[in-house]
Amino acid sequence: MxxxxxxxxxxxxxxxxxxxxxxxxxxxxxxxxxxxxxxxxxxxxxxxxxxxxMRYCSKCFNLSESDPCPICSDDLRDKTILCIVETPQDLIAVSKAKEYNGLYFVLGGALSPLDAVGPGDIRTDLLIKRLREDSISEAILATDTDSKGETTALYLAEIIKPLKIKVTRLGYGLPAGGDIEYADEITISRAISGRKEM
Amino acid sequence: MxxxxxxxxxxxxxxxxxxxxxxxxxxxxxxxxxxxxxxxxxxxxxxxxxxxxMRYCSKCFNLSESDPCPICSDDLRDKTILCIVETPQDLIAVSKAKEYNGLYFVLGGALSPLDAVGPGDIRTDLLIKRLREDSISEAILATDTDSKGETTALYLAEIIKPLKIKVTRLGYGLPAGGDIEYADEITISRAISGRKEM
CATH class of the missing domain: 1.10.8.420 (RecR Domain 1)
Known part of the structure; x- marks a missing residue:
């Protein structure tokens, strides 16, 4: 049967x-x-x-119940640093680590040439626009540490550097081949303190 | 956040x-x-x-789109053998093996003293009624091979034997600690041929 x-x-x-x-x-x-x-x-x-x-925040593209989302409308945050993540879940994982008090930008995915996901399929143009218009001094690349996330980080570093913005990548403590949303809070805290320039 | x-x-x-x-x-x-x-x-x-x-078949308690279900209403099946399984998914897994041409009975779970699941929480009374009323000559116990399934098989063997019905258990080929619905068709076929009396 x-x-x-x-x-x-x-x-x-x-x-x-x-x-x-x-x-x-x-x-x-x-x-x-x-x-x-x-x-x-x-x-x-x-x-x-x-x-x-639920709606996408028009500033950071986080999924939230309000627009702008609670993070973008929080006046106590450092508006000169931007943490760039793949998904809303990654944003929540990073924000739970409490090491970071800047703003976010959600790409909505990662580059993946094998799946035909190119820069036009994630929010790279909107990211560049945001970096140009706001006075961001540092962009932290918090994409996953698997091959898609690393590819995306390399690509983003390449296109952000000409804007004379400091580009850093979450570094210390993240296990290779991993997925940011599954990392524990201590690991993420350490990765934020140990971030290094690209 | x-x-x-x-x-x-x-x-x-x-x-x-x-x-x-x-x-x-x-x-x-x-x-x-x-x-x-x-x-x-x-x-x-x-x-x-x-x-x-979807409804429960009133004869075998399989989940089906008709009552009686297609298996119970199939005149070509051997109505003297009853294969007793935990769930509708297990029934489908066994029937796909094509080694078996008898009828089924779905318990709706397995005994689990730690979770307070006793004989009154699965269909043991309805099973005994069915075995008494129909002229079943063999009951094949096809419960999972984890501890709950084994406990259930031992209990069922105990209560079925007094009815003078041959009680067998799927044997050959099933890996220990496993879950029947994940077994492949060849393994299930071998287990049916190699069943042994309890």
Whole structure:
């Protein structure tokens, strides 16, 4: 017997979630059929209301419930340093480390020639515009330390340096081949103190 | 900065999915905010229509689009052998192996004293009723080979034997500590041929 068609349709949708393989998708599908109506309603409503409430901050492109986001509208932050991350999750991971009190910029991805993701597919133009218009003195490259993140950092260093802005990269403590959003807070704190010029 | 409240609410719901930890739940939450309206609609509709269409078969308690399910209503199957599994996913895994042509019974879980799951929490009474009323000559215990599944098999063997029904357990080829739904078809085929009496 094959899987019922209705399960198949859910599996197809869930397999597209990041990090979810076909077996996990099957498990989650059966789970979503078996749980109470109350629980499934709560889940579906959380998706619908999050999608209605969340927006991209027009300054940093963080996903937030307000625009500008709470970080960009915080007057106590150092507006001369910009930390450049791949995703909103990375922004939260860096901000939790509490070592950093500047502003952020979310690229929305990383360069990946193999997946045909080039500079036009992430927010490089908007980043350059931001760096030009605001008086940023230092750009911290906090992209992942896997090959996509490193490629992106190299590329960004290349295009930011001509603007006479100091470019640094999170350094000390980050394990190679890793993903920033999974790093613990101490590791991120150390990486911020130990950042080095590129 | 902490996670926005709306993301928090999704993470809470998604963390309850089987096999999903908090970090994965966060990733999926952001994914569900970022994907197109079309894609999220397709996902939500697949849940709603699956929940409306799927029911438990009143004979074997498989999750199916019809009652009785296609297996229970298949006249070509050997109605004297009953294969007892923990979940609908396990049933599909066993049926794909094609070595087995009898009927099934889905327990809906496994005994787990540590989680306070006792015989009253899975379908043991309905299983005994089924074995008594139908003329079953052999019960194949196809519960997982982890400690819960083994405990369940031992318990079931104990309560089925007094009914003068031959009790066998999937044997050959199953790795220890494993989960039946992840086994490949050849391993399951061998386990069915090599089953041994308990």
């Amino acid at each position: 094959n899987r019922p068609q209705h399960i198949e349709r859910m599996v197809e949708a869930i397999k597209r979630f990041p990090g979810i393989g076909p077996k996990m998708a099957e498990r989650i599908s059966y789970h979503l059929v078996k749980i109470s109506q109350n629980e499934v309603d709560r889940f579906i409503n959380s998706i619908i209301s999050a999608r209605a409430a | 902490n996670r926005p409240q709306h993301i928090e609410r999704m993470v809470e719901a998604i963390k309850r999915f089987p096999g999903i930890g908090p970090k994965m739940a966060e990733r999926i939450s952001y994914h569900l905010v970022k994907i197109s309206q079309n894609e999220v609609d397709r996902f939500i509709n697949s849940i709603i229509s699956a929940r409306a269409a």
